[in-house]
Amino acid sequence: MASSAHGSSRAKKATRADVAKLAGVSESTVSYVLTGARPISDETKERVEAAMTELGYTPNAMAQALARRQAGLLALLFPVRERGFDASDFDYVEAATKVTAEQGYQMLLWPNAVEDTDSLNKIASQGLVDGVILMEVREEDPRVETLREAKIPFVLIGRTNDSDSLTYVDADFALWGPMAIEHLASLGHTSIGMISAQPDLFNAGYGPGVKTEASVIAAAKAAGVTVLIKHVNSSMRAGYAAMEELYNEMPGMTAILGLNEPAIIGALEAASAQGIRIPEDLSVLTFGISEEAATMTMPAQSSLGVDGEALGTMAAEFLLARLGGDDRTTLQHLAPPFMVDRGSTGPSRT
Amino acid sequence: MASSAHGSSRAKKATRADVAKLAGVSESTVSYVLTGARPISDETKERVEAAMTELGYTPNAMAQALARRQAGLLALLFPVRERGFDASDFDYVEAATKVTAEQGYQMLLWPNAVEDTDSLNKIASQGLVDGVILMEVREEDPRVETLREAKIPFVLIGRTNDSDSLTYVDADFALWGPMAIEHLASLGHTSIGMISAQPDLFNAGYGPGVKTEASVIAAAKAAGVTVLIKHVNSSMRAGYAAMEELYNEMPGMTAILGLNEPAIIGALEAASAQGIRIPEDLSVLTFGISEEAATMTMPAQSSLGVDGEALGTMAAEFLLARLGGDDRTTLQHLAPPFMVDRGSTGPSRT
DNA sequence: CTGTTAGCGCCTTCAT
DNA sequence: ATGAAGGCGCTAACAG
Numbered sequence: 055m056a057s058s059a060h061g062s063s064r065a066k067k068a069t070r071a072d073v074a075k076l077a078g079v080s081e082s083t084v085s086y087v088l089t090g091a092r093p094i095s096d097e098t099k100e101r102v103e104a105a106m107t108e109l110g111y112t113p114n115a116m117a118q119a120l121a122r123r124q125a126g127l128l129a130l131l132f133p134v135r136e137r138g139f140d141a142s143d144f145d146y147v148e149a150a151t152k153v154t155a156e157q158g159y160q161m162l163l164w165p166n167a168v169e170d171t172d173s174l175n176k177i178a179s180q181g182l183v184d185g186v187i188l189m190e191v192r193e194e195d196p197r198v199e200t201l202r203e204a205k206i207p208f209v210l211i212g213r214t215n216d217s218d219s220l221t222y223v224d225a226d227f228a229l230w231g232p233m234a235i236e237h238l239a240s241l242g243h244t245s246i247g248m249i250s251a252q253p254d255l256f257n258a259g260y261g262p263g264v265k266t267e268a269s270v271i272a273a274a275k276a277a278g279v280t281v282l283i284k285h286v287n288s289s290m291r292a293g294y295a296a297m298e299e300l301y302n303e304m305p306g307m308t309a310i311l312g313l314n315e316p317a318i319i320g321a322l323e324a325a326s327a328q329g330i331r332i333p334e335d336l337s338v339l340t341f342g343i344s345e346e347a348a349t350m351t352m353p354a355q356s357s358l359g360v361d362g363e364a365l366g367t368m369a370a371e372f373l374l375a376r377l378g379g380d381d382r383t384t385l386q387h388l389a390p391p392f393m394v395d396r397g398s399t400g401p402s403r404t
Numbered sequence: 405m406a407s408s409a410h411g412s413s414r415a416k417k418a419t420r421a422d423v424a425k426l427a428g429v430s431e432s433t434v435s436y437v438l439t440g441a442r443p444i445s446d447e448t449k450e451r452v453e454a455a456m457t458e459l460g461y462t463p464n465a466m467a468q469a470l471a472r473r474q475a476g477l478l479a480l481l482f483p484v485r486e487r488g489f490d491a492s493d494f495d496y497v498e499a500a501t502k503v504t505a506e507q508g509y510q511m512l513l514w515p516n517a518v519e520d521t522d523s524l525n526k527i528a529s530q531g532l533v534d535g536v537i538l539m540e541v542r543e544e545d546p547r548v549e550t551l552r553e554a555k556i557p558f559v560l561i562g563r564t565n566d567s568d569s570l571t572y573v574d575a576d577f578a579l580w581g582p583m584a585i586e587h588l589a590s591l592g593h594t595s596i597g598m599i600s601a602q603p604d605l606f607n608a609g610y611g612p613g614v615k616t617e618a619s620v621i622a623a624a625k626a627a628g629v630t631v632l633i634k635h636v637n638s639s640m641r642a643g644y645a646a647m648e649e650l651y652n653e654m655p656g657m658t659a660i661l662g663l664n665e666p667a668i669i670g671a672l673e674a675a676s677a678q679g680i681r682i683p684e685d686l687s688v689l690t691f692g693i694s695e696e697a698a699t700m701t702m703p704a705q706s707s708l709g710v711d712g713e714a715l716g717t718m719a720a721e722f723l724l725a726r727l728g729g730d731d732r733t734t735l736q737h738l739a740p741p742f743m744v745d746r747g748s749t750g751p752s753r754t
Numbered sequence: 755c756t757g758t759t760a761g762c763g764c765c766t767t768c769a770t
Numbered sequence: 771a772t773g774a775a776g777g778c779g780c781t782a783a784c785a786g
Binding site: 069070071081082084085089091113114116117118119120121122123 | 762763764765766
Binding site: 067112113114115116117119120125127134135138139140141144147148151160162163164165173176177179180181182205289290291294316319320323326327346349350351352 | 417462463464465466467469470475477484485488489490491494497498501510512513514515523526527529530531532555639640641644666669670673676677696699700701702
């Protein structure tokens with residue numbers, strides 16, 4: 055069964071006409087048993103279905119798309135190169151995929167870089183996909199203008215600086231700083247280090263980085279505590295080094311905030327190498343980290359973030375609304391933060 | 405400029421007929437200035453191009469695909485959920501994307517699970533994509549049969565147990581064990597631990613895991629050294645614990661092999677926590693790890709693996725050959741391993 | 755150098 | 771409950 059001796063992979067596929075002929079019905083009838091858009095007698099339906107399986111018929115996606123004037127495809131833009139694609143990212147993607155699949159859409163992952171607007175323009179303006187979800191959004195994001203010009207419905211997970219007229223879901227980073235600082239301040243911490251996003255992402259206007267830092271700084275000021283921020287490359291090594299810098303520049307540090315997954319791992323390693331114990335000597339609170347990443351280290355990290363699955367779902371629903379022609383309402387959502395206590399923060403023992 | 409007050413994103417796009425009318429030429433002429441498949445006078449070419457830009461015309465991908473009987477799309481199957489998508493994975497993808505783009509193909513990333521053969525069958529048999537590249541291949545991989553039935557050209561990066569008739573590129577794992585063991589044995593190591601792939605991947609027949617272990621075991625036997633293998637979950641925590649187990653069960657251990665990125669990080673952390681120094685007290689050699697991952701830990705890990713970019717390129721070339729109708733030749737390639745010494749191995753001081 | 759004419763495979767409105 | 775017929779937007783011979 056494994057090999058058909060003549061073996062031409064160019065065997066032409068059965069078409070709707072073939073099925074119609076074999077079943078002795080008209081072509082449109084074949085379509086109607088597929089779509090169910092019209093009542094068909096059981097008898098002919100059976101004949102048609104038999105013919106379809108006999109011929110191994112599958113409708114041609116391109117022809118369908120052309121006739122229906124819609125591709126049934128959605129693209130999810132995720133510039134994979136920047137920082138990979140981890141379990142927490144997949145929370146969003148999986149949720150969005152699930153929701154849109156229920157409406158008959160297939161989701162494609164577009165891994166190209168943010169700057170690759172040429173490719174993007176192609177898929178967006180050629181009608182290859184019906185709608186787009188953007189992830190890893192920057193404060194100034196060239197993709198937005200490209201998609202706008204292509205007149206294709208799109209929604210952001212994240213947001214740009216100028217997002218009043220955009221459709222998006224995002225975390226409410228403005229609340230992250232206050233919530234985190236209050237938590238630590240109430241435990242008595244007054245000297246707090248922060249291992250933040252890598253410099254280039256920050257400079258490129260990476261939203262979570264910029265917005266979270268801003269709210270941390272404001273909250274620290276309000277609470278009267280000191281925060282020392284380091285922009286650290288996304289590597290354990292850099293995190294390790296940053297930890298030493300922090301202790302040098304702020305000897306009384308009793309807590310750190312994290313906004314950089316790999317770097318935090320390195321920082322924890324540095325702490326452990328120095329015999330610094332968590333949470334006895336140092337409290338650790340990490341932003342926007344997945345369950346997996348948070349419990350992967352030793353000790354596990356208490357964290358503050360959003361529900362990626364919920365956000366992904368909502369993004370998909372917004373997009374479906376746009377695809378459905380809802381053009382008037384503003385669809386925007388900021389998700390509130392929630393904190394998960396995994397025991398890595400405790401009272402200050404200054 | 406930001407908002408067009410009437411704001412219907414449903415504005416119908418210009419078609420080839422519109423361009424032809426505006427330029428005062430026939431429709432086919434419009435096509436021919438686009439494809440350049442026929443000489444066109446400079447004068448009419450300019451008129452047509454002017455009309456195109458005036459109307460913002462872009463050819464409809466679906467209609468093109470239908471008429472050409474080819475979509476110009478390729479899918480790269482990568483089940484993202486299993487272990488994420490990291491920098492080393494992107495080496496393959498980027499290389500393959502580049503090569504195929506030069507032939508006018510767009511590469512899509514298909515993140516669905518290996519078991520999701522329904523979705524796969526859809527995109528494969530509906531003519532949505534012209535060819536497929538599979539990654540994360542298992543010894544028994546259901547996707548292969550699905551693609552075969554769909555009669556669509558495909559190539560594996562990796563291979564199944566029964567791959568004689570398949571088109572693939574893969575690492576030559578059979579050489580990994582000997583090369584690694586010889587390296588360590590020649591340094592005097594005789595008690596070697598191995599932190600291997602997680603149990604479920606291994607049981608699912610994850611090729612790199614199964615094949616590498618087999619070659620390690622054989623090579624160890626031949627060299628007369630002892631290897632103790634642990635199947636470890638892909639987390640730092642699990643690696644940390646595995647390290648302790650290894651020392652308990654094999655107190656004289658002086659070297660470890662790694663085949664599990666996160667677990668190795670945990671293992672290194674465990675070593676550092678115990679005051680075990682690398683490479684003085686323990687040699688570390690990791691398989692199939694990217695430059696980034698290898699240099700991310702402290703100390704960096706010497707590693708043994710393949711050139712992902714080269715493999716991705718070759719996979720793409722194989723696929724292009726199949727798409728070009730080359731159906732007879734066997735296209736298979738096993739890439740030799742190469743070792744990168746980052747100083748984490750040294751003489752045994754038993 | 756340029757136009758005309760069949761399709762590509764399917765959807766969908768009219769008819770019956 | 772079923773057929774027939776006209777597109778969807780573009781390609782690719784076939785004619786000049």
